[in-house]
Amino acid sequence: MNEYNPVSGSEKPYTAYPPAEGEGPVVNFSQIFEYSPVAIYSCDKDGHITSYNRAVVQLWGREPELAKDLWCGSWKIYYPDGRPMPLDECPMARTLKEGIPFENEIITIEGPDHSFKALQIFSIPLFDGQNRLIGAHNTLIDITDRQLADTRQATLSAIVESSDDAIIGKKLDGTITSWNAAAQRIFGYTEQEILGKPITILIPSSMLGEEELILDNIKKGNRIDHFETMRLHKEGWQIPISLTVSPIKDSKGNIIGASKVVRDVSDRNIAETKQAILASIVESSDDAIVSKDLNGNITSWNSGAQRIFGYSEQEVIGKHITLLIPPSRLDEEQRIIESIKQGKRIDHFETVRINKSGHEIPISLTVSPIKNSRGNVIGASKIARDITEQLASKALVAKLLAEVNSFSEKKDEFIALASHELKTPLTSLKGYLQILARNELEERGQRFLEKSLHQVDKLTMLVEDMLTMSKFEAGKLEFSTDTFDIKTLLLDIIETFSYTNTTHTINHQLYGAPVIIQGDKQRIEQVIINLLNNAIKYSPNADKVHVKMEADDEKVVINIKDDGIGLGEEQQIKIFSRFYRAEGTKGISGLGLGLYLTKQIIDRHHGNIQVQSAPGKGSVFSFSLPRNHTALQEDI
Ligand code: ADP
Numbered sequence: 001m002n003e004y005n006p007v008s009g010s011e012k013p014y015t016a017y018p019p020a021e022g023e024g025p026v027v028n029f030s031q032i033f034e035y036s037p038v039a040i041y042s043c044d045k046d047g048h049i050t051s052y053n054r055a056v057v058q059l060w061g062r063e064p065e066l067a068k069d070l071w072c073g074s075w076k077i078y079y080p081d082g083r084p085m086p087l088d089e090c091p092m093a094r095t096l097k098e099g100i101p102f103e104n105e106i107i108t109i110e111g112p113d114h115s116f117k118a119l120q121i122f123s124i125p126l127f128d129g130q131n132r133l134i135g136a137h138n139t140l141i142d143i144t145d146r147q148l149a150d151t152r153q154a155t156l157s158a159i160v161e162s163s164d165d166a167i168i169g170k171k172l173d174g175t176i177t178s179w180n181a182a183a184q185r186i187f188g189y190t191e192q193e194i195l196g197k198p199i200t201i202l203i204p205s206s207m208l209g210e211e212e213l214i215l216d217n218i219k220k221g222n223r224i225d226h227f228e229t230m231r232l233h234k235e236g237w238q239i240p241i242s243l244t245v246s247p248i249k250d251s252k253g254n255i256i257g258a259s260k261v262v263r264d265v266s267d268r269n270i271a272e273t274k275q276a277i278l279a280s281i282v283e284s285s286d287d288a289i290v291s292k293d294l295n296g297n298i299t300s301w302n303s304g305a306q307r308i309f310g311y312s313e314q315e316v317i318g319k320h321i322t323l324l325i326p327p328s329r330l331d332e333e334q335r336i337i338e339s340i341k342q343g344k345r346i347d348h349f350e351t352v353r354i355n356k357s358g359h360e361i362p363i364s365l366t367v368s369p370i371k372n373s374r375g376n377v378i379g380a381s382k383i384a385r386d387i388t389e390q391l392a393s394k395a396l397v398a399k400l401l402a403e404v405n406s407f408s409e410k411k412d413e414f415i416a417l418a419s420h421e422l423k424t425p426l427t428s429l430k431g432y433l434q435i436l437a438r439n440e441l442e443e444r445g446q447r448f449l450e451k452s453l454h455q456v457d458k459l460t461m462l463v464e465d466m467l468t469m470s471k472f473e474a475g476k477l478e479f480s481t482d483t484f485d486i487k488t489l490l491l492d493i494i495e496t497f498s499y500t501n502t503t504h505t506i507n508h509q510l511y512g513a514p515v516i517i518q519g520d521k522q523r524i525e526q527v528i529i530n531l532l533n534n535a536i537k538y539s540p541n542a543d544k545v546h547v548k549m550e551a552d553d554e555k556v557v558i559n560i561k562d563d564g565i566g567l568g569e570e571q572q573i574k575i576f577s578r579f580y581r582a583e584g585t586k587g588i589s590g591l592g593l594g595l596y597l598t599k600q601i602i603d604r605h606h607g608n609i610q611v612q613s614a615p616g617k618g619s620v621f622s623f624s625l626p627r628n629h630t631a632l633q634e635d636i
Helices: 029-035 054-058 089-099 142-160 183-186 205-219 265-285 305-311 328-341 387-440 441-472 486-500 522-537 569-574 593-603 629-634
Strands: 038-045 047-054 076-078 102-110 115-126 133-142 166-171 175-179 224-230 239-249 255-264 290-291 298-301 344-355 360-371 377-386 482-485 505-508 516-519 543-550 553-563 608-615 619-626
Touching: 029 175, 038 054, 089 102, 089 115, 089 133, 166 183, 183 239, 183 255, 205 224, 205 239, 205 255, 224 505, 239 265, 290 305, 305 360, 305 377, 328 344, 328 360, 328 377, 360 387, 387 441, 441 486, 441 522, 441 593, 482 486, 486 505, 486 522, 486 543, 486 553, 516 522, 522 543, 522 553, 522 593, 522 619, 593 608, 593 619
Parallel strands: 505 543
Antiparallel strands: 038 047, 038 133, 076 102, 102 115, 115 133, 166 175, 166 255, 224 239, 239 255, 290 298, 290 377, 344 360, 360 377, 482 516, 543 553, 553 619, 608 619
């Protein structure tokens, strides 16, 4: 470090070589040297400063001591990276040490006032006629401002390049002169593609007028701030943007162009739209949607809340939520807040709240935590549904159901009783008719008697069906497990039909060994009679019905086929329901109960019944019954 010698007045001679007496008026190099704006000094071969001019004193900020200060008159010297530079390593010292010039060396010097300057150094060795080193001179150029400008420029460029906004420069004629990375990201053009192109390339044709307006303002030196508009992407789609345009001035203050900062606001627009949709949903909801902070203070209140609780938004915002909670249920709120703080949601919790007039309202409550962007719970949103009507209709349904059940029980009781009461006279009527039939009767009487017996049988079947149904519905139908030969049963029924039925003959090939099964013989008989009766009833223009039976170790399958009116696909699905009668059965008597009971009986035997039919093509009803009886016995 050199000693601090304050800079003295300007009258002080700075040179060791004053002009010789009587040498003027010629060009005086000493004076040129003295007053040159370029800082220059020299040293002898030992490094002592031998001459210096005003400019170097200005730079150093101190006066060197001639023939004493070594190599450099600066107070302190540093390398460009900021490390202190030992004096004997300064360019002048090295030039004298090595006898070579050092050009374009950069150093930083610190003055006694602690101001720093960046210097470009040119230290050149001096030799005498015998090429002996006699000293050196050094030229110092102050590049502080240039370096500062470079740094500033680099910083600005880095900022422009790293900006999320497009930053675009253009001339006053609209030609694009600069284009940063964000501009490429937003508009799709690379810098090479767009530089020199007119800015209108980015403007939708319907908005070209805007550009003139912007230019007018810029020419007047005005800036345009956050102007929301649309611009064009390279691919042709429009981008919502927010635009800030500022004039660019040259060093003399003339406006030479404009810089545009463009922010893509698509995301913001989407967020705003989402927000608007959510707000309108909240507002139009029939439910009360209320939010509160973690202290329980109400922070938002929709019109549903006003409708249900009677308070307006102004009345409740900032009030505590307990305003709505009956005193007996205050502990509920504590529990809710605890759950919410743990980030848990409460779903459809049925409770009671109080409205403005003090009435209790039954509600179903869903409470969810509200989290901030860092995921911390900051409050809760409550959706409350008024369930007054829901509860009332639930109660009504329960009452109606009870009534229907009791009606249904009464109806079943009535049918059972009525059927029973009907059966007794029918049985005795049939008995008397059978006694009468034993007598010799004239032909007409015999015919009438047969018809009467047939009608009594039909009536008996109907009554029987009704009784079975009512017992079945009441869950009181009992099944017995008989072991019997179903083939014999089938043959017996066919034989009876051949006596009682005059219109159809029943074809069959039921020969061979018996087929023993277990089941309720009487119910299975009822099934077969039902299917045979139907086959005859619904084939009025035919005169035959066909019966087939197949059996293996596991099951027996019986088919009853007719050539009658047949059934459409939709009808086939419905025929096993209670009281269903297909269209086209007018004039054919029936209650629509037979197939319903048939299916119930077969189901209870773990069997299966199906129909194959087409309108006008006749029908085949086939049912199967298992011969493995274990399950059957348990069930029956
Ligand atoms: P019902 O014969 O007393 O009306 P069912 O329960 O036995 O009642 O039959 C229900 C309906 O199924 C009948 O009304 C009829 O429309 C149809 N059906 C039953 N068997 C046949 C058949 N073999 N051919 C055509 N339709 C039939």
